[in-house]
Amino acid sequence: xxxxxxxxxxxxxxxxxxxxxxxxxxxxxxxxxxxxxxxxxxxxxxxxxxxxxxxxxxxxxxxxxxxxxxxxxxxxxxxxxxxxxxxxxxxxxxxxxxxxxxxxxxxxxxxxxxxxxxxxxxxxxxxxxxxxxxxxxxxxxxxxxxxxxxxxxxxxxxxxxxxxxxxxxxxxxxxxxxxxxxxxxxxxxxxxxxxxxxxxxxxxxxxxxxxxxxxxxxxxxxxxxxxxxxxxxxxxxxxxxxxxxxxxxxxxxxxxxxxxxxxxxxxxxxxxxxxxxxxxxxxxxxxxxxxxxxxxxxxxxxxxxxxxxxxxxxxxxxxxxxxxxxxxxxxxxxxxxxxxxxxxxxxxxxxxxxxxxxxxxxxxxxxxxxxxxxxxxxxxxxxxxxxxxxxxxxxxxxxxxxxxxxxxxxxxxxxxxxxxxxxxxxxxxxxxxxxxxxxxxxxxxxxxxxxxxxxxxxxxxxxxxxxxxxxxxxxxxxxxxxxxxxxxx
Numbered sequence: 001x002x003x004x005x006x007x008x009x010x011x012x013x014x015x016x017x018x019x020x021x022x023x024x025x026x027x028x029x030x031x032x033x034x035x036x037x038x039x040x041x042x043x044x045x046x047x048x049x050x051x052x053x054x055x056x057x058x059x060x061x062x063x064x065x066x067x068x069x070x071x072x073x074x075x076x077x078x079x080x081x082x083x084x085x086x087x088x089x090x091x092x093x094x095x096x097x098x099x100x101x102x103x104x105x106x107x108x109x110x111x112x113x114x115x116x117x118x119x120x121x122x123x124x125x126x127x128x129x130x131x132x133x134x135x136x137x138x139x140x141x142x143x144x145x146x147x148x149x150x151x152x153x154x155x156x157x158x159x160x161x162x163x164x165x166x167x168x169x170x171x172x173x174x175x176x177x178x179x180x181x182x183x184x185x186x187x188x189x190x191x192x193x194x195x196x197x198x199x200x201x202x203x204x205x206x207x208x209x210x211x212x213x214x215x216x217x218x219x220x221x222x223x224x225x226x227x228x229x230x231x232x233x234x235x236x237x238x239x240x241x242x243x244x245x246x247x248x249x250x251x252x253x254x255x256x257x258x259x260x261x262x263x264x265x266x267x268x269x270x271x272x273x274x275x276x277x278x279x280x281x282x283x284x285x286x287x288x289x290x291x292x293x294x295x296x297x298x299x300x301x302x303x304x305x306x307x308x309x310x311x312x313x314x315x316x317x318x319x320x321x322x323x324x325x326x327x328x329x330x331x332x333x334x335x336x337x338x339x340x341x342x343x344x345x346x347x348x349x350x351x352x353x354x355x356x357x358x359x360x361x362x363x364x365x366x367x368x369x370x371x372x373x374x375x376x377x378x379x380x381x382x383x384x385x386x387x388x389x390x391x392x393x394x395x396x397x398x399x400x401x402x403x404x405x406x407x408x409x410x411x412x413x414x415x416x417x418x419x420x421x422x423x424x425x426x427x428x429x430x431x432x433x434x435x436x437x438x439x440x441x442x443x444x445x446x447x448x449x450x451x452x453x454x455x456x457x458x459x460x461x462x463x464x465x466x467x468x469x470x471x472x473x474x475x476x477x478x479x480x481x482x483x484x485x486x487x488x489x
Contacts, residue, residue: 008167008221022072026055046119071114076166079120091135104201121156148405151181158185176425178213179437183400183450190436195240198233206315219467223247250461256290261393265301274443282440304427310375317359386431390456400437400450
């Protein structure tokens with residue numbers, strides 16, 4: 001048995017049958033990380049000792065007759081999620097050396113379910129980016145072509161799962177930061193409904209938009225993780241206190257009679273022809289599986305980009321005000337308090353500084369109503385678009401991104417062009433919807449393309465089943481991308 005090639009759910013079943021052990025699977029992952037991650041740079045921290053201890057404990061629990069949803073399964077965490085005993089940097093020098101004394105809610109859920117934590121994956125600084133090039137530490141590479149980006153901001157998690165360096169991984173999605181890297185790296189990534197998963201212990205970017213999501217090689221892998229991390233947490237005031245369905249049981253493989261809407265605004269000038277062609281073929285496949293395809297309109301889609309970046313930047317400027325060298329994080333040695341704060345905040349990278357300044361300007365006296373206030377009003381219109389559409393369709397199908405993975409350095413000096421990589425994912429975060437990306441083919445350069453499936457509020461089970469049904473009907477090449485060994489420099 002090739003243990004590396006197994007999906008998360010396949011490994012779980014192999015563990016249950018006694019065909020392998022958690023220690024063996026964990027060691028295989030750790031060995032592969034050592035062999036390949038100098039090329040990918042998907043991890044910032046590898047928690048080898050912790051992982052092997054957890055794996056040994058998992059095997060002992062299984063030997064004693066215990067079975068939990070993720071018992072013995074090795075998983076990675078985006079380095080914006082707090083893990084006691086390991087650094088949490090959020091990809092920023094301003095958090096270098098921070099070791100949280102507590103676990104995030106989602107980490108506690110994973111550990112209760114028996115998961116093994118392999119380490120912390122790279123992220124754009126404070127999750128602000130679409131390529132993982134904004135990390136203060138390293139630039140993660142795409143396993144399908146190491147000269148290209150993995151997407152962002154959860155690019156480290158997506159790359160790790162795609163390359164077989166983790167069986168699953170958690171990320172966060174503020175404007176597409178799970179779905180877009182999932183598309184670029186050829187894996188499945190889900191952004192649940194806001195409030196479905198607690199944000200307690202997750203470093204904040206934009207508090208009304210942030211949401212923890214998960215990556216896997218299949219929809220079933222993602223469903224298994226979501227079933228564990230979803231649920232109410234009284235420490236998070238936005239956490240929804242409603243029952244969590246069995247997402248795995250919802251994978252029936254039957255979508256007959258489902259109405260799937262295709263928004264005309266997501267097929268516009270600028271989308272790469274290979275992307276549009278692959279997504280339209282995938283939609284035809286869904287029709288062949290018994291779904292009814294309906295053309296729909298989300299008329300305020302064009303405002304999603306400016307509205308998102310105004311709101312997200314405004315919230316970021318408030319959240320990141322806490323990093324001042326006096327209360328939290330490292331402290332520079334200034335001549336006086338003002339100089340200390342100034343030098344400490346100089347540790348922020350250029351993209352974070354750009355968004356703090358934009359947000360502070362939008363919230364300033366005399367401009368609040370003109371910018372932030374107006375953005376909130378348009379956000380309401382976008383929400384209404386989705387509410388109206390979901391009265392007549394069950395799921396929305398569209399491209400995840402207008403393009404496949406671009407080259408490292410290609411857009412880093414062109415922020416607007418970089419932001420356009422998220423143009424099809426941003427509106428969902430402004431609404432009360434959920435969404436995922438599932439691979440639907442390769443472009444002529446051999447780079448993955450993602451199909452985005454969007455569901456109404458709390459309809460994660462439905463979109464997961466659509467993705468699962470599509471996967472079963474159109475199985476893709478299961479081989480992992482060939483990652484060259486050696487450092488990228």
